[in-house]
Amino acid sequence: DIQMTQSPSSLSASVGDRVTITCRASQAITDYLAWFQQKPGKVPKLLIFAASTLQSGVPSRFSGSGSGTDFTLTISSLQPEDVAIYYCHRYDSGPPTFGGGTKVEIK
Amino acid sequence: QVQLRESGPGLVKPSETLSLTCFVSGGSIANYYWSWIRQPPGKELEWIGFIYSSGSTEYNPSLKSRVTISVDTSKNQFSLKLSSVTAADTAMYYCARGKRGYSHGPFDYWGQGTLVTVSS
Numbered sequence: 019d020i021q022m023t024q025s026p027s028s029l030s031a032s033v034g035d036r037v038t039i040t041c042r043a044s045q046a047i048t049d050y051l052a053w054f055q056q057k058p059g060k061v062p063k064l065l066i067f068a069a070s071t072l073q074s075g076v077p078s079r080f081s082g083s084g085s086g087t088d089f090t091l092t093i094s095s096l097q098p099e100d101v102a103i104y105y106c107h108r109y110d111s112g113p114p115t116f117g118g119g120t121k122v123e124i125k
Numbered sequence: 126q127v128q129l130r131e132s133g134p135g136l137v138k139p140s141e142t143l144s145l146t147c148f149v150s151g152g153s154i155a156n157y158y159w160s161w162i163r164q165p166p167g168k169e170l171e172w173i174g175f176i177y178s179s180g181s182t183e184y185n186p187s188l189k190s191r192v193t194i195s196v197d198t199s200k201n202q203f204s205l206k207l208s209s210v211t212a213a214d215t216a217m218y219y220c221a222r223g224k225r226g227y228s229h230g231p232f233d234y235w236g237q238g239t240l241v242t243v244s245s
Contacts, residue, residue, distance in 0.1 A: 052231035060237075067224065067231035105170065109230030113185040116170040 020045045024106055024117030030125045037093040039120045041106035046086045050110035053082055053091045056119075057102045065104075066091065098124055127152040129220050129236035137214075137243050143207040147220030147236060154178050154201045158223035160232065161194060161205045163216040171216075175228060176203055183228070210243045217241075 021044040031037050041051065049069035056062045064073045066082035069089055079094045093100055101124055106117040133145035147159070161173040174184035176194040184192045188207070196203040207214060217240050221232035 054232070062219070062221075062232075062235040064224075064231055064233050073233065107170075107230055107232075109227065112172075112183055112229050113187075114172045114229040116172075118169050 019113055019115055020047065020108060020110075022106055022108055022115050022117040024120055026120060027118060028121040028123070030123045031096050032125045033096055033098060035096045037096050037100075037122060039091045039104055039106075039122075041084075041089045041091070041117050043087045043089075043108055047108045047110040049085050050108055051082075051084065051089045052107045052109060053080075054105055054107065055100075055102045056105065062105075093122075096122070096124070127222065127234045129222065129234055131218060131220050131236045131239040133218075133239060133241070135240060135242060137210055137241060138245050139211055139243055140209055143205070143210050143214060143241055143243075145205045145218055145220075145239065145241070147203050147205075149201045149203075149222075154196065154198055154203065157225060158228045159194075159196070159203045160221045160223060160230075162219045162221055162232075164219070164238075165213070165216040168216075172229070173205065173207075175223065177228070212243050215241065215243045 023042045051069045053066040054064045070082045081092045083090050103119045128150045130148045137143045155178045158175045160175040164170045176182045176196050191208045193206040217238045219238045220236045222234040224233045
């Protein structure tokens with residue numbers, strides 16, 4: 019299976035900070051990469067798919083980039099409601115796999 | 126608004142079969158891929174398999190010998206059976222919908238998840 023390595027595993031930043039999370043695939047996956055957010059006790063929420071396409075209804079402060087093996091999720095201005103765990107997910111072929119998650123907290 | 130809800134026993138005995146159902150409301154189960162995903166405590170997410178509304182399936186090779194996913198389009202629901210469970214199958218189990226036209230994701234709707242513990 020293609021492995022997804024996500025970093026950092028956790029981060030703490032101030033409100034308004036720019037936050038970047040990276041995900042690296044063990045093999046090239048073109049742009050078959052999604053990011054989703056999971057808040058405690060809440061349903062996971064799709065943020066980005068096709069590496070850089072914003073899911074409908076997701077705030078524009080979220081953006082994604084990358085292709086091949088290296089991908090990035092950026093929150094341009096961190097908000098208190100962004101406290102969550104963020105996961106990358108590759109879906110180029112079966113079985114799809116997920117990154118280990120990044121826990122984002124407010125400093 | 127599409128909503129998914131997992132239902133099933135929270136406790137299963139070792140060697141028995143885990144059975145869960147995902148109820149889909151707010152939209153039709155037709156013409157989509159529907160997946161089961163799990164996350165053991167402190168571990169990574171693992172895709173279990175999917176079923177298309179027509180009934181075609183694909184399973185994770187790591188679980189293929191023990192997994193069956195079925196669909197009931199008349200009831201707008203799909204189900205998971207995992208046989209011969211052990212403590213390693215203790216996890217939060219999620220159902221999810223693949224975006225239209227996509228089989229292995231991305232998943233645009235998820236259930237809240239249900240915790241299944243395997244213990245005697």
